[in-house]
Amino acid sequence: xxxxxxxxxxxxxxxxxxxxxxxxxxxxxxxxxxxxxxxxxxxxxxxxxxxxxxxxxxxxxxxxxxxxxxxxxxxxxxxxxxxxxxxxxxxxxxx
Amino acid sequence: xxxxxxxxxxxxxxxxxxxxxxxxxxxxxxxxxxxxxxxxxxxxxxxxxxxxxxxxxxxxxxxxxxxxxxxxxxxxxxxxxxxxxxxxxxxxxxxxxxxxxxxxxxxxxxxxxxxxxxxxxxxxxxxxxxxxxxxxxxxxxxxxxxxxxxxxxxxxxxxxxxxxxxxxxxxxxxxxxxxxxxxxxxxxxxxxxxxxxxxxxxxxxxxxxxxxxxxxxxxxxxxxxxxxxxxxxxxxxxxxxxxxxxxxxxxxxxxxxxxxxxxxxxxxxxxxxxxxxxxxxxxxxxxxxxxxxxxxxxxxxxxxxxxxxxxxxxxxxxxxxxxxxxxxxxxxxxxxxxxxxxxxxxxxxxxxxxxxxxxxxxxxxxxxxxxxxxxxxxxxxxxxxxxxxxxxxxxxxxxxxxxxxxxxxxxxxxxxxxxxxxxxxxxxxxxxxxxxxxxxxxxxxxxxxxxxxxxxxxxxxxxxxxxxxxxxxxxxxxxxxxxxxxxxxxxxxxxxxxxxxxxxxxxxxxxxxxxxxxxxxxxxxxxxxxxxxxxxxxxxxxxxxxxxxxxxxxxxxxxxxxxxxxxxxxxxxxxxxxxxxxxxxxxxxxxxxxxxxxxxxxxxxxxxxxxxxxxxxxxxxxxxxxxxxxxxxxxxxxxxxxxxxxxxxxxxxxxxxxxxxxxxxxxxxxxxxxxxxxxxxxxxxxxxxxxxxxxxxxxxxxxxxxxxxxxxxxxxxxxxxxxxxxxxxxxxxxxxxxxxxxxxxxxxxxxxxxxxxxxxxxxxxxxxxxxxxxxxxxxxxxxxxxxxxxxxxxxxxxxxxxxxxxxxxx
Numbered sequence: 001x002x003x004x005x006x007x008x009x010x011x012x013x014x015x016x017x018x019x020x021x022x023x024x025x026x027x028x029x030x031x032x033x034x035x036x037x038x039x040x041x042x043x044x045x046x047x048x049x050x051x052x053x054x055x056x057x058x059x060x061x062x063x064x065x066x067x068x069x070x071x072x073x074x075x076x077x078x079x080x081x082x083x084x085x086x087x088x089x090x091x092x093x094x095x
Numbered sequence: 096x097x098x099x100x101x102x103x104x105x106x107x108x109x110x111x112x113x114x115x116x117x118x119x120x121x122x123x124x125x126x127x128x129x130x131x132x133x134x135x136x137x138x139x140x141x142x143x144x145x146x147x148x149x150x151x152x153x154x155x156x157x158x159x160x161x162x163x164x165x166x167x168x169x170x171x172x173x174x175x176x177x178x179x180x181x182x183x184x185x186x187x188x189x190x191x192x193x194x195x196x197x198x199x200x201x202x203x204x205x206x207x208x209x210x211x212x213x214x215x216x217x218x219x220x221x222x223x224x225x226x227x228x229x230x231x232x233x234x235x236x237x238x239x240x241x242x243x244x245x246x247x248x249x250x251x252x253x254x255x256x257x258x259x260x261x262x263x264x265x266x267x268x269x270x271x272x273x274x275x276x277x278x279x280x281x282x283x284x285x286x287x288x289x290x291x292x293x294x295x296x297x298x299x300x301x302x303x304x305x306x307x308x309x310x311x312x313x314x315x316x317x318x319x320x321x322x323x324x325x326x327x328x329x330x331x332x333x334x335x336x337x338x339x340x341x342x343x344x345x346x347x348x349x350x351x352x353x354x355x356x357x358x359x360x361x362x363x364x365x366x367x368x369x370x371x372x373x374x375x376x377x378x379x380x381x382x383x384x385x386x387x388x389x390x391x392x393x394x395x396x397x398x399x400x401x402x403x404x405x406x407x408x409x410x411x412x413x414x415x416x417x418x419x420x421x422x423x424x425x426x427x428x429x430x431x432x433x434x435x436x437x438x439x440x441x442x443x444x445x446x447x448x449x450x451x452x453x454x455x456x457x458x459x460x461x462x463x464x465x466x467x468x469x470x471x472x473x474x475x476x477x478x479x480x481x482x483x484x485x486x487x488x489x490x491x492x493x494x495x496x497x498x499x500x501x502x503x504x505x506x507x508x509x510x511x512x513x514x515x516x517x518x519x520x521x522x523x524x525x526x527x528x529x530x531x532x533x534x535x536x537x538x539x540x541x542x543x544x545x546x547x548x549x550x551x552x553x554x555x556x557x558x559x560x561x562x563x564x565x566x567x568x569x570x571x572x573x574x575x576x577x578x579x580x581x582x583x584x585x586x587x588x589x590x591x592x593x594x595x596x597x598x599x600x601x602x603x604x605x606x607x608x609x610x611x612x613x614x615x616x617x618x619x620x621x622x623x624x625x626x627x628x629x630x631x632x633x634x635x636x637x638x639x640x641x642x643x644x645x646x647x648x649x650x651x652x653x654x655x656x657x658x659x660x661x662x663x664x665x666x667x668x669x670x671x672x673x674x675x676x677x678x679x680x681x682x683x684x685x686x687x688x689x690x691x692x693x694x695x696x697x698x699x700x701x702x703x704x705x706x707x708x709x710x711x712x713x714x715x716x717x718x719x720x721x722x723x724x725x726x727x728x729x730x731x732x733x734x735x736x737x738x739x740x741x742x743x744x745x746x747x748x749x750x751x752x753x754x755x756x757x758x759x760x761x762x763x764x765x766x767x768x769x770x771x772x773x774x775x776x777x778x779x780x781x782x783x784x785x786x787x788x789x790x791x792x793x794x795x796x797x798x799x800x801x802x803x804x805x806x807x808x809x810x811x812x813x814x815x816x817x818x819x820x821x822x823x824x825x826x827x828x829x830x831x832x833x834x835x836x837x838x839x840x841x842x843x844x845x846x847x848x849x850x851x852x853x854x855x856x857x858x859x860x861x862x863x864x865x866x867x868x869x870x871x872x873x874x875x876x877x878x879x880x881x882x883x884x885x886x887x888x889x890x891x892x893x894x895x896x897x898x899x900x901x902x903x904x905x
Contacts (some may be wrong), residue, residue, distance in 0.1 A: 006724075013728035020732050023755055024739040024748075032751045043758060046725075047765050047773075058770040062761075065774055069781040073754070080788050087789070 002053075009049050016042045033077040040070030098154040098168045101138055102218045105131045109211035116204035124203040125193035131211060132185035135218075139178045146175050146596050149608030158228070169224035169288060172596020172609060176436065177221035177345075177352055179593070180443050184344045185214050187571035191451055192336035194568035195458060206246060206334070213239035217345050221352055226275035226285045230268065233313070236346050237264045243341060244333040256329035259664065263316050263326045271313025271353070277306040278360075287356060291603060294360045307367050310357060311374075318350025320408060321378040324401040325660045331393040335454030338393060343400050343446040351404065351439060354411050358432075359603045362415035369521075372412030376528050378405025383535035387542060387644070388651040392453040392463040395543050396446065399489060402536060403442050406504060409529070410435030413507050417602055427510040429602050433590075433614050434503035436597045440589060441488065441496040441582065448575035449485040449543075452478055455568055456547060461558030465543075470552030475563045477573065479548045484576040490540035490637070491533065491630060496582035498630075499616055505529065505626040530629055537637030542644065586616040692816060699819035706826055715833035725766065733759045746794060754784040771858045 019042060022035040044066045051059040108131045116124045142152055152170035159165075170178070189210070196203060216239055219232030238261075245257035275285075281300045282290050290297075297303050314320075319327040330342050341347070354371055361367040382402025389395045414432030417425045455478050456471065457463045472479045484495060491501030508526045554560070582589055595609040606612055640647070682693075706712045736759060739752035757780030764773035844857055844865065854860040862870050 009725050010728075013725055016732055017728065017735075020735050020755065023751060024735060024743075026745075026748065029745075029747050029751075032748060036751055036754060039755065039758065043762055046762060050765055054768065056768070056770075059765055059773070062765060062770060062773045062777065065777050069777055073781050073784065076785050076788065077751075080791070 005049055005053055009046065009053075012042050012045050012049070016046075029077075029081055033074060033081070036077075037070055037074040040066055040073070044070070096154065096156065098152060098170065098222070099156045099166055101135055102168070102222060103215055104135060105211035105214040105218070109208045109215075112207045112211065113204045116207075123193050123198045124207055125189055125196070128207045128211060129186060129189045129193070132182045132189060132214060136179065136182035136186055139175060139182060142170060142175055143592055146170065146172055147592060147609050149596075149599070149610070163285060164227050165225055166228050167224040167286060168222050170222055171600040172593070172598070173352070173355055173436075173600040174221045176440065176593045176597045177348070178218055180348075180440070181214060181217045181221070181345050184340060184443060184447050184575075185210075187447065187574060188336045188340040191339070191454070191568060191571040192334070194565055195336055195454055196334065206243075209239050209242040209246070210337070210340070213243065213341065213346070217349065220349050224287050226278065226287060229287075230272050230275060233271070233317075233349065234265065234268050236317075236349060237261060237268060240264070240330075240341050240346055243337045244330045246334055246337065247332070250332065252329075253332040256326070256332040260326035260330045262668070263323050263664075267313045267316025267323065270309045270316075274306045274309030274313065277302045277309065281306070287360075291359045295363060297360065298363045303361075303364060304366050307361050307364055307370070310353065310361070311367070311370055314350035314353040315374060316350070317353070318347050318404050318408065319378075319401050320350070320374050320405060321381050322660050322663075324378060324382065325664055327401055328389075328394055328397040331391070331397050335393070335450060335457065338396075339447050339450035339454070342397065343450050344443040347400060347404055348407075348439060348443070351407050351411065351435075354408065355432075355435070355597075355601050358411065358415050358418075358601050362418035365419065368412050368415035368419065370412070371415060372409045372525070373521075375405045375407070375409025375412055376525060376532070378402065379409060380528050380532040380535075381405070383532045383539065385651075386539040387535060387648065390465050392456060392465060392468075392543070392547065393450070395465070395539055396449055396453055399536070399539060399543075400446060402532065403438075403446065403489070406529075406532075407435050407439050407442065409525075410438065410504060410507055411601075413511060414601060416511075417605060424510075425605055427513075428507075429598065429605060429612075430503070430510070430614060431507035432601050433594060433598045433612070434500060434507050436594045436601075437503060437586075437590065437616065438497075438500035440593060441500045441579070444575050444578045444582070445485040445488040445495070445497060448481050448572040448579065449489070451568075451572040451575070452482040452485065455564040455572070458568070459559065459564055460561045462556075465546045467553055467556040468547045469550040470548070471561060472548040474552075474561050475548070477569050478564060479544075481569075481572045481576040482544050482548060484579050485572075486540040486544045488579045490537045491633065494583045495579050496586065497579075499583060499586050501533065502624075502626045502630060503616070505533070505629045506624075509625055530633065533629075533633045534637045534640065537633050538641050538644070541637070541641050545641075590614070590616050692813070695816050695820050699816060699823045702823035702827060703819070706823075706830065712826060712830050713833045714829055718832070718835070729759055729762055729766070733763075746791065750784060750787045750791065753787070754780060757784070769858075771856070 016039060019035045019039045023032050023039070026032055044063050047059050047062050047066065051057065051063075108128065112124060112128060115127045119127075145152070152168070154168040156166040156168075189207075192206070192210075196206065213236060216232045216235035220229055220236060223229045223232060241257045241261040244260055245253045247253045278290055279285055281297055281302055282293050284290060284293075316323040327342060327347065331338055333342070358367075379402050382398045382400075382405055386395050386398035386402060389398055410431045413428055414435055415428075417428035417432070420428065453463060455475070456468065459475065459478075460468065460471070462468065488495030488497035491497045505526070508529045511522045511525050591609075595612045595614070598612055598614075599606040599609045682689075733756060736752045736755035740749045740756070743749050743752065757776065761773045761776040761780065764770075764776055844861060848854055848857045848860050852860045852864045854864065
C-alpha cells in the first residue's frame, strides 16, 4: 500500500516537473497560466497523498483552499490576458 | 558652600541684568554689574593672609555623587592669584566699559550677561580641584568668549573671529578632556590634589605621555601658543574691554594656569618640561617677530600678548625642571616659576592698560590703524602717559615692573646652561632665542607708542577730531599704570603676598608653604649680573633696529602668503568641508542600487570574516534527518522557478514563476507538517500574485526597457555580492544548526497546550495565548499597511487635481 502511494507521489512529482518545464519554456503566457493551474491541481493531489502518508486529517483544508485559489488565480490571469486588468474600474468603463 | 556661591555669583547676577537693562533706562547697566566683581575682589582679598600661612581653602558641592562628580573647590596661592586678577581686572574692565560702550546704541544687556558668565566660568576654572568640573567651566569660558567676540554680530569679521577662536579652543578643550580622563584611568581619582599625591608613581604608566600631550594641547590652544595662536589676532574684533579682559589678562592665561596647576603631576616627565619650554620660547619669538609687522593697534597688542604668554609658558617649563634635578639646581629652576608668576601678574597689569589705551585711541580718533595715527601726545597727555608706562614696562625698562620680570626671565634662561640636564645642545640655544625675542619685544613696544603718539599729526586722515578721553574712561588704565610703577618700587609686597604662595603651590614637593621660599626681588643686581648686560644689549640693539625700521619692515611682505598659519587654518576648514562634500557626493549617489551594494557587501564581508576569524564555523551531521525523494523533487522545482525569475525577459513569466515559488513553499509546509502555515501561505501567495498583476499594467516591460541597455547588463560585482550573501546566510544557517546547545522550549507548549490554555491547535494557541502580544502588533502592522495604501492612493489623486506644480517641486 505504502509503496503504491510513494509511486503515486513520484509520478505526480514528475508531472509537476513537466508543468514546470512548460511554465519556464512558455512560449506564450496562456501556456504558462495553464501550467500554473495544472501545478495547482498536481499540488492538490500531492497534499492528498501526503495526508494519507502522514495519517493526518489536518491538510484537507489545504486541499480545499488550493482548489479555490487555483480557480480564482486562473480566472484572474485569464481576465488579465483578456482585458489587461483584473478589477475593472467603473469610471473607466463609463467613459 | 560660600566659596561655591562666590564662583557662581556673577552668573546669578547675570540673570537679573536683562531686567535691569530693560526697566532702568536712565542708569548705565554697567553700574549694576560693577557690584559683582568688586564684592568678589574684596571677598578674595580676605584669603590673602591665611593662604600665605599655607592654609588652603577647601569646599565641596555635590553634583553627581554616583559618578564622583563634585564641585570641589581648592583655593591655594595659585588659585587666589588668578581669582584676584579675574575679579580685580574684571572690576576695572567693567568700569572702563561703562564709559566705552554707549548706553543708547549698544545692546548692553547682552554684553554684561556674557561678561558675567565669563567671569564665573573663569573663577570656576582656577578654583576647581575636580578635573571634570574644571573642564565644564573651561568650555564655559570658550562659549562666553565666543559670544563676546561676536558681540557686534552684524560684522563678518566678528563672526569669523568668533568661529575661529571657538573651533581652536574647543578642539583643544576636547583633547584636554581626554587627557583628564586618561589621568582618571591612571589614578582612579578626578581630584587634582589627590593626583599630585600619586604623581611620582605615574611616570611609568604608558598613558602618561599621551595624557601630557593631550592636556598640553588644551593649554596651548587656550593660551594661544604656537601654532594655535592664530585665533587671538582675529579675536581682536571684539569690543576693546573684552580684548583687555579676556584676551590679555584672564582667559588666555587659563592655559598658563593649567600648565602651572599640572606641573606637580607632569613635570616628572622630560616630555612635559621640554614641550612647555620649547613651545613657549617658539611662541615668544614668533609673536614678537610678527608683532612688528602689524599696523592695527590691537593687532600689535594681540601678537605681543601671544609673545608674552610664550615667555610665561617657557618660564613655567623651566620651573618644571626643578622636578628633574637635584641639589642647588632645584632652587635655580624654582626661581623660574617665581619669575613666571611675577611676570604673569605684571603682564596682566600693563597689557590691560595698553588695551584700554588702544580702545581710547580708537574711541577718540575713530581708527586703530597705526599708519593714520601720530602726534597724539599733546592732545591726549594722560593716555600717552599710560601708554608710555605700559609699553616701557612691556619692553622691560626701569622703573617699571616689566623690567624686574624681564631680568628674572633672562636670569632663568641663563641658568639652564649651568644646570646638569639632558639635551644640553638645545639648552644653549634657549638664552639666544630669548634674547632675540626680547629685542623684538623692545622694538614693537617702542613702535606702538611712537607711531601712535609721536611724529606728525595726520588729522586729515582721522575720521574724528581727536581729543582727550573722558575721565571715567581713564580711571582704569591710570590705575593699572600706577600699579605698574608701584610694583617696581615695592615688588616684594606682591612677591610675598601673591607670587610666593603661588610658587609654593606649583613647586609643592619642594616647598610646603610660602614662608619657605627665600627669593627676594631686587631691581639692582650689581654690575656683574649677566642679565643686566643682556638688558643693556636689548635696549641698544633694539633701539638701533627701531631706527632702521622703515628699511627692514618690508621683509615681512616677502613672507609668502601660502605658508602662513592662517592660510593653513583656512585650507584646513575649507578643505575638510570640500573633502567631506566630495566624499558624500562620491558615496551618496542617490541610487538605491549603490546603497544595496554597500549593505549587502558589508553584510557578507562582516558575516563571513566573523564566522571564520572567530571560529564560529562548524559542520555537524549528527542531528540531520534523512533526505526523502519528494523533498529533492520539490527543491528542484523551487530552484527551477527561482532560475526562471532570474533569467526571464518577460515580467509576466517572472510573476508566474514567483507564484510557482510560493506554491512550492506552501507544499514544503505541507510535507513538514505545518497546515496553518500552508493555508496562509497559499492565500497570501495568491493575493500577492494578483497584486503583481494589478501593478503589471503600469510597469514597463522588462525586455523593451532594459534588454541590451547599459543599466541592466550582467554585472560581475553584483553577481559576486549576491553569491556571497547567499553563501553567508547558508554558512550561518549550517553553523547555527550544527552548534545547537539547548533543547527547544517547545516541549512545554506541547505539554500544556490543552491543560493550561484549553486548546488543541498548538500554533494558534501560541499565536493568541502564549505569545498573543506579537499578534496584536502584527494586526497593527496590517492596519497601518492598509491605511497607508488608501492614503497614498487618495492623496495622490488630490494632488493631481491641484495641478502639476507640487509634483515638479518634488
